[in-house]
Amino acid sequence: MGGFDTIDWRNGKVVMLDQRRLPVAETYMECESVAEVADAIRTMVIRGAPAIGCAAALGVALAAHGARAAGRDAVRRAAVDAARELAETRPTAVNLFWALERMKTALESAAPQTAAADLAARLLEEALRIRDEDIAANRRMGQLGAGLLPATCAVLTHCNAGALATGGYGTALGVIRAAVEQGKTVTVFADETRPLLQGARLTAWELGRDGIDVTVIPDGAAATLMRQGRIDLAVVGADRIARNGDVANKIGTYSVAVLCASHGLPFYVAAPTSTLDLAAASGEQIPIEERGRDEVTTVGGALLVPPEARVLNPAFDVTPARLVTAIITERGVARPPYGESLAALCRNVP
Amino acid sequence: MGGFDTIDWRNGKVVMLDQRRLPVAETYMECESVAEVADAIRTMVIRGAPAIGCAAALGVALAAHGARAAGRDAVRRAAVDAARELAETRPTAVNLFWALERMKTALESAAPQTAAADLAARLLEEALRIRDEDIAANRRMGQLGAGLLPATCAVLTHCNAGALATGGYGTALGVIRAAVEQGKTVTVFADETRPLLQGARLTAWELGRDGIDVTVIPDGAAATLMRQGRIDLAVVGADRIARNGDVANKIGTYSVAVLCASHGLPFYVAAPTSTLDLAAASGEQIPIEERGRDEVTTVGGALLVPPEARVLNPAFDVTPARLVTAIITERGVARPPYGESLAALCRNVP
Numbered sequence: 001m002g003g004f005d006t007i008d009w010r011n012g013k014v015v016m017l018d019q020r021r022l023p024v025a026e027t028y029m030e031c032e033s034v035a036e037v038a039d040a041i042r043t044m045v046i047r048g049a050p051a052i053g054c055a056a057a058l059g060v061a062l063a064a065h066g067a068r069a070a071g072r073d074a075v076r077r078a079a080v081d082a083a084r085e086l087a088e089t090r091p092t093a094v095n096l097f098w099a100l101e102r103m104k105t106a107l108e109s110a111a112p113q114t115a116a117a118d119l120a121a122r123l124l125e126e127a128l129r130i131r132d133e134d135i136a137a138n139r140r141m142g143q144l145g146a147g148l149l150p151a152t153c154a155v156l157t158h159c160n161a162g163a164l165a166t167g168g169y170g171t172a173l174g175v176i177r178a179a180v181e182q183g184k185t186v187t188v189f190a191d192e193t194r195p196l197l198q199g200a201r202l203t204a205w206e207l208g209r210d211g212i213d214v215t216v217i218p219d220g221a222a223a224t225l226m227r228q229g230r231i232d233l234a235v236v237g238a239d240r241i242a243r244n245g246d247v248a249n250k251i252g253t254y255s256v257a258v259l260c261a262s263h264g265l266p267f268y269v270a271a272p273t274s275t276l277d278l279a280a281a282s283g284e285q286i287p288i289e290e291r292g293r294d295e296v297t298t299v300g301g302a303l304l305v306p307p308e309a310r311v312l313n314p315a316f317d318v319t320p321a322r323l324v325t326a327i328i329t330e331r332g333v334a335r336p337p338y339g340e341s342l343a344a345l346c347r348n349v350p
Numbered sequence: 351m352g353g354f355d356t357i358d359w360r361n362g363k364v365v366m367l368d369q370r371r372l373p374v375a376e377t378y379m380e381c382e383s384v385a386e387v388a389d390a391i392r393t394m395v396i397r398g399a400p401a402i403g404c405a406a407a408l409g410v411a412l413a414a415h416g417a418r419a420a421g422r423d424a425v426r427r428a429a430v431d432a433a434r435e436l437a438e439t440r441p442t443a444v445n446l447f448w449a450l451e452r453m454k455t456a457l458e459s460a461a462p463q464t465a466a467a468d469l470a471a472r473l474l475e476e477a478l479r480i481r482d483e484d485i486a487a488n489r490r491m492g493q494l495g496a497g498l499l500p501a502t503c504a505v506l507t508h509c510n511a512g513a514l515a516t517g518g519y520g521t522a523l524g525v526i527r528a529a530v531e532q533g534k535t536v537t538v539f540a541d542e543t544r545p546l547l548q549g550a551r552l553t554a555w556e557l558g559r560d561g562i563d564v565t566v567i568p569d570g571a572a573a574t575l576m577r578q579g580r581i582d583l584a585v586v587g588a589d590r591i592a593r594n595g596d597v598a599n600k601i602g603t604y605s606v607a608v609l610c611a612s613h614g615l616p617f618y619v620a621a622p623t624s625t626l627d628l629a630a631a632s633g634e635q636i637p638i639e640e641r642g643r644d645e646v647t648t649v650g651g652a653l654l655v656p657p658e659a660r661v662l663n664p665a666f667d668v669t670p671a672r673l674v675t676a677i678i679t680e681r682g683v684a685r686p687p688y689g690e691s692l693a694a695l696c697r698n699v700p
Contacts, residue, residue: 023653023655023656024652024653189662191570192544192646192654192655193570194542194544194568194570195568197654200647200654200655201655204659205659208658208659213660214659214660215659215660215661216646216647216655216659216662217646217662218544218601218602218663219544219568219569219570219602220508220541220569220601220602220603220605220667221601221602221662221664222605223602223605224604224605224664224667224668227604227667227668250570251568251570251571251574252569252570252571252573254573254574254577255570255572255573255605255609258573258609258612259605259608261612262608262611296566296567297550297566299649299650299652299654300650300651300652301650301651302374302650302651302652303373304373304542304550304551304649304650305373305550305551305566306373306555306558308558309550309558309564309566310563310565310566311566311567312565312566312567312575313567313568313571314571314574317570317571317573317577318574318577
């Protein structure tokens, strides 16, 4: 898909496509330390819940790799410290914590006498497995989700839940890709998604590279397109899904869900089961990151808001389960009531 | 209010605050020809339905003023030609056509033998009267609308329906100003209003100058603030209101109206009766301007959308009357059914 790698391991470094520079430039950032990986997550060089999970896992592997020469205890210590540091980067996407847990389990499950180099190799293997499993999950999700799309349809999506937001292929955009691969005629409307414009910059870029028809719209234009009958359904990703089916996702998602309900349109969420947080009873337990005012006040060096004005910049919102038509995961499509259907999917581990 | 003039006549020129440069710089553009006034309207040096009406009227007066020395027939011809040119600038705001009609009536009602200079003076007088009546209408609207606001409330507004969008004082922001003047505690959430960010740039600027508490939010954040109970009502302006109460206003307004309905919040429209288009039976008869892709793809020189991606940029949307709690005009507050209440207001001419 598209011929780019969102995140990879090359020559002992974690390499990420620098998403801040898209669509103007396709450049790769090489991280040589955990601090650089943490900073890349924090500053959104890489973003999207599953991609953040992959980056965090590779960050732990990078720390272990760097401590190889210092012996097995140093490797263990470096991995544990890295996980602690990476857990502090962003609070909302649960995939980050899920991936760090997997890395810790891999570390703990290694025999005590495992050599330093073997331990580091094992952690790297686990991190790359997390990424590759994510890609496979997205392809499976795509297959399952594509069945929900009519043979010809116009799909609204918000933010970027594509190859750039994941190990590859994408969640919401994976559903669209799979539908197109199945021969369906899909046109996509991409909310530009202020403040960071992931729809305009990233979704339009990656769908364009795959030759999928995409039209960028200001976030405020989605409602009138729905009223005009020009949108058939919406599909978005998720940063964390609570046990009851409440969905945290990029700010503006809840608005899309309300608009879908009020126009009688399906609102689908596509996310791997690593996005489920069964410890959260509802969306109220999901921490919502507030980001800085500069993301709203400044674009390309232009000052858009008077310096003395206050600004609110919540990075995510919560869509209540009652507005979600279905949740598409790699293990199946969950329908309301989600308390039961999501729990069933989680029991159904392959 | 604020100490600036949105539009004025000085030394034989039409002077406008250049709104494209706010909030960074407060500069005034002097128009010496109708072509310059038309261009200023088209490029949104001045915008907002009532302000566009004032600008068009002064544009006609400017043309007449420039033809004074060439005799009364030349003045008449210049005024008629100017009206034709100005009518082509922007299609949606009906105040433009309303103001041009008033100027034509003033021209036609002048005695045939009126001297050229007197005719030009009369047109200038009429244009300034249109502006001053607009300010007075806004103050009256403010009084009437302020009564609808609770003693302490948080108000969402979209785009800029303030002093900058009118002769002065504002429609939606006039209601807020009047409530504050009456001692009410009003906090304002301003949708930044993509693509041209009139909320972030203009509403925050003019409310800030009046010391009114304002917080800028991305358009996609309004829904979650409503869900959190942090917004009590919305008040917006209008570019054209059909006979049945359908309201054309800045893109994204319809989205706000749907969100208000779904959260049980009042959605108010404040507009002078010059915004009513009784010839339009419903919103379907209102022409919606489509503007260029550059407004969406570029901010401050930064390219935000891949060049090959398609972009839709409708400048306005239509909110159906059923979502409008009340329409606040200078002649009274209209309630549903609007077919009757708006017609009654129009019969009730002072």
